[in-house]
Amino acid sequence: QVQLVESGGGLVQPGGSLRLSCVGSGSVFRSSDIGWYRQAPGKQRQWVAKITTGGSSSYADSGKGRFTISRDNAENTVSLQMDSLKPEDTAVYYCNTFPVPLIQWGQGTPVTVSS
Numbered sequence: 001q002v003q004l005v006e007s008g009g010g011l012v013q014p015g016g017s018l019r020l021s022c023v024g025s026g027s028v029f030r031s032s033d034i035g036w037y038r039q040a041p042g043k044q045r046q047w048v049a050k051i052t053t054g055g056s057s058s059y060a061d062s063g064k065g066r067f068t069i070s071r072d073n074a075e076n077t078v079s080l081q082m083d084s085l086k087p088e089d090t091a092v093y094y095c096n097t098f099p100v101p102l103i104q105w106g107q108g109t110p111v112t113v114s115s
Contacts, residue, residue: 003104004029006021006022006093006107009093009109009110013113015084017082020080022079023075028102034098035095036048036049036069045094066082067082090114093108
């Protein structure tokens with residue numbers, strides 16, 4: 001059974017940093033582009049960043065210049081380094097295949113940016 005496990009979220013002050021990790025299982029994860037998504041309270045889930053199987057990355061405007069996505073294919077892990085965090089980054093963060101989420105969503109990892 002393919003699973004996604006996100007971790008690394010928490011409470012951080014504005015301007016702080018967090019590093020999120022996503023561990024996936026199964027061939028679908030290893031052979032797919034992977035994205036980080038987030039869902040803020042009362043809002044739809046939105047894409048934040050994505051990385052191809054070859055390591056090329058791209059970002060939504062909300063994270064450009066502040067977020068860095070990386071991938072370790074040997075460990076089936078995709079990470080998201082988030083710097084200069086803002087209160088509007090507060091959300092539950094998820095990973096999944098991109099552009100179409102093919103795997104059952106994991107629990108996500110909550111990020112709260114607040115002073």
